[in-house]
Structures are given as C-alpha cells and as structure tokens.
Amino acid sequence: MISSDCHPSAANGLIPSIFVRRNNFRLTAILMSMSTESQTPMGITYGSLGVLGASAVPEIAQAAVTSGYQSFWTVEATGTDAISLLGAVSQAAPELDLATGVMPIQLRSPSLTAMTAATLQSLNPQCTVWMGLGVSAPGVLQQHGIESPDRPIAMMREYVALTRECLSGESVTFEGDFWQVKRFRLAMRPTEKTPKIVVAALNPQMLKLAGEVSDAVLLNYIPANHVPEAVKHIRSGGDAIVMSNVHAAVADFDEAARPARKDLFNYAMADGYAKMFRAAGFEDEIQELRLRQKEKDREGALAAITEQMIQAINFIGNEQEVTAFTQSYLKAGVQYPILMPMPWGENRKLVTQLTLDAMAAINR
Template sequence: MIRDLFLPVAAQPSVDTLVEQAQRAEELGYGRAWLPETWGRDAVTTLTAIAERTEDIGIGTSIMPIYSRSPALVGQTATTLQEVADGRFRLGLGPSGPIVIENWHGMDFERPLRRTRETVDIIKQVVSGEEVEYDGDFFDLSGFRLRCDPPDPVPPVDAAGMGPKAVELAGRFADGWHALMFTKDGLRERMDDFEHGAELGDRDRADQQVTLSLTCCVSEDGETARQLVRQHTCFYIGGMGTYYRDSLARQGHEETAHEIADHWADGDREAAMAALDDDLLDEITVAGTPEEARDRLEAFEGIDGLDAINVSTPRGADQEQIRATIDALAP
C-alpha cells in the first residue's frame, strides 16, 4: 500500500509553505505529494517549485479541472512537468463541479463524462509524441505534434470520479482512479465499476492505480481533530453542489446526506455538523489522537484493489495541526 500526501486544499501562507510540506513528506517517506487546483494558487507553478526543491518524492495534480485548459495544453503541461520533475510526475484530472467551472472559469459544465473521455484520449496522444489526430464531440484536432521530445517516461493519466459511470470511464480509458469521500463499503462497490471499465477497455489492471483521498486530522485533543474533519466534510456535502451529497446517498446514507445539505443551505452550520454522527464520520474520515488515527487509517489500507491512500487535511486545520497529521500518519 502506497501512502501519499494530499497537500492542503485550503489556502496556505505561501508557495514556500507548500514546498516545505512536500519536503517534510519526502523526509518521512510518503510516495507522492498531490496538489489540488481550485480557486487559489495554480497547480502547475506550485508543483514546479516543489519539483525543483525535492529529489525523490513523486508529484501530481489531484485534480486539474478539464474545463480550465485545453487537452493539448494539459498534455504540454504534463510533458514539461515530467521533464522538470525528472520523471516523478503523475497527472490527475477531472471535471470538478458546476459551481467552480461556471462561476469561476465561466465555462458551461456540459457532458462532463464525454469531455473527460476526450481529454484523456487527447492527452495520451500528445504525450506519445505522435501527430495528434482527433475527431470528437468537443475537440477536432489535426496536424500538430509536440515540437520537443516526448516525456520519458510517459506520465500516467488518472481520472477522478464518484458515480458508477464516471468510475467505469476511469477504468476503461485512464491509468488510474482518484476516489474521494467513500465509506469502505462504498469504495468496494465503486471498485467493481472501475474493474468492469478496465475489462471493457482491455486494460491490464496491474498497470492501473486506485487512489483514495482521506480527510485526516491528528491532535492530542482527539475531539478537536474530529470537529475539524466534521466541518470539512459537511462543507463538501452541503456547500459544493450535489456531487458529494449524491455520492453519500448512493452509499446508503441518503437521509443523512440530504439533512446535512438542507441545513447547510439554510445557513445552520451547527445543525449540519450535528447530522453527521460519529459512526459515519469514522467511515469516511480519519481523525483523533495519533494512536486512534493510525488504527483507523490502517483499516482503510486493507481494502482489496486499493493501491494508494492520500493523507489529506481539513480546510480549518492550522499549520501545527497539518504538521502533526503529516508526522503521525507517515508511512
């Protein structure tokens, strides 16, 4: 089991702070430092700084939104980051959600599955170094190839997904799947979709990687850690559109998911957090004292088919709490 670090989604004091977190992860033996791209610092510039100031740890995007750049540009970016990182780069991408794509990027959030498929296809053509020829619903490309050497090795291309069709698509066309906010049983169910996709695409499952991002927080005051992950989880279920709500509902927690979302929409954050009980919290996050958190993380690592776990920290965690979590849950 690979244990990676998911660099904080919340704004950090500086790029140097993110570099230092990646350097600490490298010292502690984490396999890769993944960086999300939302509406803060862009992932490409930040990962370049991390690549230049680390030696061994892998780097990756999780996720780079497919609506904010053309597929060809993402392929160019993957080529360049692979060169800068001396072969340590892995590309994770996905549609994000309509709130971010429409209200921040000003793009229509249409047919995300089809756009993801075409984006993955085109990126793979770009990084191959061959002339790109593509006739799709969104993109019609012809006549160009990279004017520099193709990346060596070719960076793997992973796709994020939560619903059955999105996960099947990742299995069929991508080199891996990025999962987020799943219970153990929910992850096992979607794993079947991923493996079915791999069969449809005639993919060698041994060459693909399934990565689960787990919101984790460690503190000697275990209840403080639990409240931080509870707030973070409710923000995603209630404040980031319908994807996380619907995913949790599909996993057998429909009443809870809608109760959280309804309270959040009404502005009652306390009621939303109260709706997320301790048992479910422990099914989708890892939080508590160092000993409690390590035990809970190890329980997730026993899931068949799971290849890597991302240790992710909640939005409200301060630098001391982030550092304590990185240290306590190191490989």
C-alpha cells in the same frame, strides 16, 4: 456523437485501442516499481495550500520526503494553480513523484495538459508524473464563467484519449464533440518515462470509465467501507490502480469536529458528492442537511452531520487511530493512499506533522 468504444482521430476516424485501455502487465509493473513487498506507496496532498501559501511548498515537500512519502499532489480550483507548485516541488524535493489531484478538465485543453505533463516530466525525468483529471463541481466552474457539462462521461473519455494522442509526439488532428486540434505536435524531446493519466471518480459510470481509460483512479471523500463497491465498478471497466485520498487529523475531537463538519457540509452540497455519500450509507444525514440548508438553518445543517459520518470520512483521533484508519483503506482495496492532513486545531503545524507521521507508520 462519440460512441462508447471509439473516438475520432486524424488517420482513420478511430483512436487506437492502446490509447483507451492500458495493458494489464504494464499497470502491474507500474505498481511494483512504486513499492516493495513490505512497503505501500504513499502520496501527500493539501487542500489548504492557498492558506499556507505557495512559499511554504518547498519546505512541505522536503518534510514529505523525510517522512517517507513517494508523491506530492496538488489541487486546482480557484486558489493556487496545480502546476506552478509542482515545479517548485520538482526542484526542492526531486525524490518525489509529481501529481495533480486534480485539475478540472474544463479549465485546460487536452493539448495544454499534454504540454504541461511533458514539461513536468522533463523537469525530473526519473520521477513518475501523475496527471490527475476531474470534472469540476458547478460552483467552481461558475466562478470561472464556465457552464457545467451535460455529458461529463463523454467529455472525460474524449479528454483522456486526446491527451494521450498529444503526448505521443506524433502529429495529431482531432475533431471531437468537445475539442479539436489541427496538426498539433508536442515540440519537446521525449523522455524515457511517459506521464500517467489519473481520473477522479465518485459514482458508478465515471468509476467504470476511469477503470477503462486511465492508469489510475482517484477516489475522494469516500468512507473505507464503501471502497469495495467503488472497486467493483472500476474493475468492470479495467484494471487501473486504485488510489484514494485519506482525510485525517491527529487532534482532539471536540476541537476539530466543527471544522470537520464545515468541510463535509461544503462537499455534501455538491450533487456528485451527495450522491456518493448517500450510497455510502449517509442518506439520513444528507437529507436532513439539505432540508436544514433549504430553510436557511446553517447550524442545523451542520448538526445533521453525525459523529459517525465525520469519523468515516474526516477521521479525528490519536496517532495510532489515524494509522489504523489509513490501514482500513488498504484492507478495503486501495492500492495507493494519498494523505490529506486536515489542519484542525490551535496548532495547525503540529497537527499536520503528527498526522503525516501517523500515516507513514503503515510502512514501519
């Protein structure tokens, strides 16, 4: 059993505290390097790259640079893998920082993640590599033939600690509760920059851990009015940078509402997200949705997702409204917004571009 403040390692049974908590001045320097007094760092992520196709990524990345984005984020579940796409981005748009948002820690060992992060960093030594890590939902893990962890907090703590050790370039022998390595050494030349660790978190315990052990915390599907509560838990653990996905579409509400409801339904059926939605004030919606779904009433379950819930999480509006929606996250405490344009409507490409431009307007 690993205690809350120490971990097994090669030399003396404990991982040095530097691998567990980042220094305040270092994180401040990271954030300052990403922005100026008048500019907010922004990232872009797509949940639909499997639909758009991997071959579209270079063009999308170049458009992100033109629109003023700083980083390109990829996800990993059962479609496109996160890393191959970032390799393409590194060549098509070397101005962009490279980020995973997120990779399930159950699918990759910490040593492989360290190798992956170091490889991405070597492809573009001047960029910042953000390795976003998360505990995947049971439905995704089942498709990979993997059981859900019964100790996700302990698993994440150990994963981050071992990944940092493997990135150090030193010989690492590690005997943990979840992973073991024996005399692992990263066989790559060190780069000036070291990849950063991002932990995805929804609920209090993981938020606190993420604040303690990571360089940044990634929030997802969280209403802006619930961000201060999340930040409170993050700060109880440490001073990690607060990042958040911002879901929006410049589209007609009547046209986009149904796909928005379907999207929220899928997440509301995952226990971790349902818990967060309830805490954010949508207890009635989740209760009704799950009751209708239990009765096999899919249309009733979708109807349980109110307009208020849609507009708090998957916002639909015009360009000015999407800009204001993005700004609401900054006012709530998000330091680094990551736009997820929701391509809802007859002309998906147009909706996506209008949404990208609307969010980028926060820096104009």
